[in-house]
Amino acid sequence: MDKLFLIIKREYLSRVTRPSFIIATLVTPLVFVLFFVIVGFIFSYESDDTKKIAVLDESGILKGALKDEKGIFFKFEQKPLDTLRKNFKASGYDAVLVLPKIDNLFSKDYMVYYYSKGQPTLDVEVHIKDRVRDALRDYKIDALKLERKQLEALNTSVDVEPEPIEKGGQDATRLTGAIGAGIGFIMGFIMYMAVFIYGTMVMRSVMEEKTNRIVEVMVSSVKPFQLMMGKIIGVGGVGLTQVLIWAIMIPLLMTIAQVAMGFDAEQQMKMSQGASSVNPEDTQAMVMAAMAEIGNVNWALILPLFIIYFLGGYFLYSSLFAAVGSAIGDDMGEAQTLTIPIVIPVVLAIYIMIKAVETPTSSLSVFSSIFPLFSPIVMPAILASKPPAWQIITSVIVLIGTSIFFVWLSGRIYRVGILLYGKKGTFREFAKWIFYKE
Amino acid sequence: MDLILDLQNVVKTYDKKIAVNNVSFGVPRASIFGLLGPNGAGKTSLIRIITTITRADGGKVFLDGQALNSLHPEQIGYMPEERGLYKKMKVGEHLTYLGRLKGLSRSDTKKALTYWMEKFEVSDWWGKKIEELSKGMQQKIQFIATVLHNPKLIILDEPFTGLDPINTNLLKDEIAELSDKGVSIIFSTHRMEQVEEICDNIVLIDQGQNILNGQVKAIRNSFKKNRFQIDFAEEWKGTLPPGFEVVDQKPASLVVGLSEGGNSNALLQYLLGQGAHISAFNEILPSLNEIFIQAVNKNHGLVS
Numbered sequence: 001m002d003k004l005f006l007i008i009k010r011e012y013l014s015r016v017t018r019p020s021f022i023i024a025t026l027v028t029p030l031v032f033v034l035f036f037v038i039v040g041f042i043f044s045y046e047s048d049d050t051k052k053i054a055v056l057d058e059s060g061i062l063k064g065a066l067k068d069e070k071g072i073f074f075k076f077e078q079k080p081l082d083t084l085r086k087n088f089k090a091s092g093y094d095a096v097l098v099l100p101k102i103d104n105l106f107s108k109d110y111m112v113y114y115y116s117k118g119q120p121t122l123d124v125e126v127h128i129k130d131r132v133r134d135a136l137r138d139y140k141i142d143a144l145k146l147e148r149k150q151l152e153a154l155n156t157s158v159d160v161e162p163e164p165i166e167k168g169g170q171d172a173t174r175l176t177g178a179i180g181a182g183i184g185f186i187m188g189f190i191m192y193m194a195v196f197i198y199g200t201m202v203m204r205s206v207m208e209e210k211t212n213r214i215v216e217v218m219v220s221s222v223k224p225f226q227l228m229m230g231k232i233i234g235v236g237g238v239g240l241t242q243v244l245i246w247a248i249m250i251p252l253l254m255t256i257a258q259v260a261m262g263f264d265a266e267q268q269m270k271m272s273q274g275a276s277s278v279n280p281e282d283t284q285a286m287v288m289a290a291m292a293e294i295g296n297v298n299w300a301l302i303l304p305l306f307i308i309y310f311l312g313g314y315f316l317y318s319s320l321f322a323a324v325g326s327a328i329g330d331d332m333g334e335a336q337t338l339t340i341p342i343v344i345p346v347v348l349a350i351y352i353m354i355k356a357v358e359t360p361t362s363s364l365s366v367f368s369s370i371f372p373l374f375s376p377i378v379m380p381a382i383l384a385s386k387p388p389a390w391q392i393i394t395s396v397i398v399l400i401g402t403s404i405f406f407v408w409l410s411g412r413i414y415r416v417g418i419l420l421y422g423k424k425g426t427f428r429e430f431a432k433w434i435f436y437k438e
Numbered sequence: 439m440d441l442i443l444d445l446q447n448v449v450k451t452y453d454k455k456i457a458v459n460n461v462s463f464g465v466p467r468a469s470i471f472g473l474l475g476p477n478g479a480g481k482t483s484l485i486r487i488i489t490t491i492t493r494a495d496g497g498k499v500f501l502d503g504q505a506l507n508s509l510h511p512e513q514i515g516y517m518p519e520e521r522g523l524y525k526k527m528k529v530g531e532h533l534t535y536l537g538r539l540k541g542l543s544r545s546d547t548k549k550a551l552t553y554w555m556e557k558f559e560v561s562d563w564w565g566k567k568i569e570e571l572s573k574g575m576q577q578k579i580q581f582i583a584t585v586l587h588n589p590k591l592i593i594l595d596e597p598f599t600g601l602d603p604i605n606t607n608l609l610k611d612e613i614a615e616l617s618d619k620g621v622s623i624i625f626s627t628h629r630m631e632q633v634e635e636i637c638d639n640i641v642l643i644d645q646g647q648n649i650l651n652g653q654v655k656a657i658r659n660s661f662k663k664n665r666f667q668i669d670f671a672e673e674w675k676g677t678l679p680p681g682f683e684v685v686d687q688k689p690a691s692l693v694v695g696l697s698e699g700g701n702s703n704a705l706l707q708y709l710l711g712q713g714a715h716i717s718a719f720n721e722i723l724p725s726l727n728e729i730f731i732q733a734v735n736k737n738h739g740l741v742s
Binding site: 014018212214222 | 452453486489490491508511512514516517518520521522523524525526527535536538539540541580583
């Protein structure tokens with residue numbers, strides 16, 4: 001047991017003290033945050049050239065007012081179009097906008113004309129469209145003598161509010177599903193990373209030990225199974241360390257970046273929604289409700305379960321990676337061929353997870369939340385939508401049982417594989433090795 | 439005889455291939471024992487059984503009188519032929535790690551390391567990374583790792599490959615010293631002249647079987663063909679009486695084969711009686727190399 005601990009310690013320390021690890025762990029959040037800052041900057045970037053546009057309002061709907069915005073300046077002209085076109089160069093205008101007379105109040109189409117050297121840029125086009133549409137709406141309401149209040153009453157927003165069937169049951173809000181889905185996606189993604197990054201790390205390390213021939217020295221002191229477990233646990237610790245550091249650093253850096261860039265969350269939200277009619281107080285209420293909902297999630301149940309699924313999934317898959325690593329030397333090409341059968345279920349599980357978040361009670365979701373190759377990714381994703389106890393218990397038992405079985409199975413392959421040179425690892429060989437006596 | 443290691447009817451099969459077929463031999467305590475055999479004979483399989491890396495399918499193995507068990511690896515030091523180290527680790531760290539895995543406490547490891555690293559004059563390599571060392575230097579580290587935990591039995595598989603003559607001698611002296619201290623050593627190699635020089639006893643494995651086993655001297659005697667080499671101070675032109683057959687004749691030397699029951703004294707007396715001036719008279723013992731080839735060919739059904 002203390003030998004296993006020695007191996008875990010070496011596997012862990014030799015990795016976390018490596019400069020490349022420290023750099024990757026610290027730089028990744030920086031790159032991540034930088035990426036978001038740059039994306040945010042690009043999206044908030046506005047056209048910095050100015051445009052002067054002459055407006056010829058033959059319809060009269062604008063009533064002489066078209067708001068200037070973001071470097072676009074409008075000026076109403078009374079001169080006829082031909083004159084404007086003739087004197088275009090000297091006038092200093094970039095374009096002439098013509099709003100023709102409205103003949104039919106019931107027409108659903110309305111064409112305005114934009115005279116310029118080139119095409120209108122997208123921001124100009126969107127701006128004109130929005131303004132003209134709003135003005136036209138007001139104009140039609142008045143011309144048709146409609147009641148404004150009645151019209152507004154036609155736009156109803158509908159929400160589904162979940163309520164428990166039993167009296168006094170736990171009341172969910174309409175945010176529960178969304179929060180659950182969010183947590184589910186994050187958990188599924190972490191699992192996916194753990195399996196791929198750290199599973200591959202285990203495999204490479206096993207391959208390296210075999211190619212190095214250190215393994216022959218090692219197994220004269222410890223059992224191959226101890227060596228394999230030590231590696232899997234050690235690398236798992238490295239993974240947890242890295243994920244934990246990222247989980248702290250990314251939100252922290254995000255906050256710092258936001259403060260440093262001078263825009264707070266509220267403003268950003270307003271910006272992203274454009275000038276639509278969302279009230280800042282509403283937004284704040286939404287955020288508060290979401291926070292309350294995150295607090296409402298049964299973390300006392302979900303967190304331990306998440307750890308169980310994380311460990312179960314990690315052990316299950318990384319032991320398979322270790323078995324593959326033991327069967328091959330330094331041939332990465334061969335490694336890729338042999339890892340395909342391991343990778344396929346993981347990728348499938350991700351797709352099922354995306355679907356299961358939407359429909360957590362479908363038979364596909366229920367099956368996948370129990371099937372041990374999928375459950376580590378699918379089950380954490382639907383935990384927030386409260387699957388029944390039998391489903392969770394069955395899933396956990398099946399996962400733990402399967403993980404133990406796979407670790408055992410991989411150990412059988414590993415102990416033969418690491419000492420065998422020059423023989424190609426095929427699945428047929430694997431099957432034989434499993435049944436070799438010690 | 440006091441045996442450190444005793445193998446009785448050991449069998450090991452992989453798939454349908456019999457790697458070790460009913461092998462028995464004993465390694466006397468404090469001796470240097472040669473484990474010999476052509477490539478693929480089953481030596482590595484045997485070593486892996488002795489070091490508890492694999493388990494025999496049949497037969498018994500006793501280390502120091504006890505049936506082999508999971509505590510025994512701590513009493514065995516094994517330097518495999520295909521050996522490596524973690525390249526990124528520092529020498530001191532690496533040796534400490536291997537020592538600790540052999541069951542030494544932290545302080546014992548430190549003590550043993552100080553002793554051995556001074557002995558091999560590598561104390562100042564403590565903070566160096568393995569990848570910075572030459573192959574020969576790594577070999578020294580390997581050897582220290584093998585003996586660090588003061589094992590009863592040391593198994594060395596081709597320990598001299600990659601070493602220069604000076605370091606080869608250093609290692610030879612070290613092996614002799616360990617043997618004098620009562621450590622038993624199994625030495626596996628293809629270099630027969632090294633076996634002749636170092637080993638007291640040998641076993642020759644071929645096709646998974648023990649085909650020759652015993653003391654080096656006794657084996658060479660048993661393979662001798664009663665041939666003698668006689669060197670003369672001056673050219674000799676004589677004839678030999680019946681019962682003595684000239685195998686090879688040069689102007690000043692003669693190789694003579696004695697017939698069954700022939701007496702070397704009689705030959706010497708006859709020659710002296712002839713007035714020959716003899717400068718050397720030696721019995722020709724076959725080299726282990728010849729014995730190895732002869733025994734293996736015989737086992738394969740070939741005539742040497």
